[in-house]
Amino acid sequence: MSDEAVVYSSLNLAEVHLVRSLLTREGIGSRVRRQFLAPLMGEIPADDARAELMVSADRLDAARAVIDAALAADQTERDCPACGEPNPGGFELCWSCGADLPMAGDPVVLPGGG
Numbered sequence: 001m002s003d004e005a006v007v008y009s010s011l012n013l014a015e016v017h018l019v020r021s022l023l024t025r026e027g028i029g030s031r032v033r034r035q036f037l038a039p040l041m042g043e044i045p046a047d048d049a050r051a052e053l054m055v056s057a058d059r060l061d062a063a064r065a066v067i068d069a070a071l072a073a074d075q076t077e078r079d080c081p082a083c084g085e086p087n088p089g090g091f092e093l094c095w096s097c098g099a100d101l102p103m104a105g106d107p108v109v110l111p112g113g114g
């Protein structure tokens with residue numbers, strides 16, 4: 001078994017899970033690890049603990065390429081048409097409800113017009 005490496009980390013656990021789904025779709029195995037803060041800082045709620053996405057070290061380059069491609073595709077945040085949650089650019093599915101997101105170039109109807 002090879003070593004693991006952190007390929008992605010965020011304070012937003014849902015975002016880490018979404019990135020993990022991107023890797024899974026590309027056939028790259030990964031797991032999410034919560035990095036809790038030191039016990040002395042116990043007043044900080046667990047939701048503030050950083051989540052890390054781990055892949056085996058020999059897949060690190062491939063995993064990074066998948067994530068880079070997804071993030072480079074579109075840096076513009078998009079609101080989910082189903083639930084209204086903002087999603088980072090490059091994500092095809094809403095991290096909150098899993099609905100399809102409109103891709104860049106799709107006509108976007110802005111509320112209230114422009």
Ligand SMILES: [Zn+2]
Pocket residue numbers: 080081082083084085094095096097098099
């Ligand atoms: Zn949604």
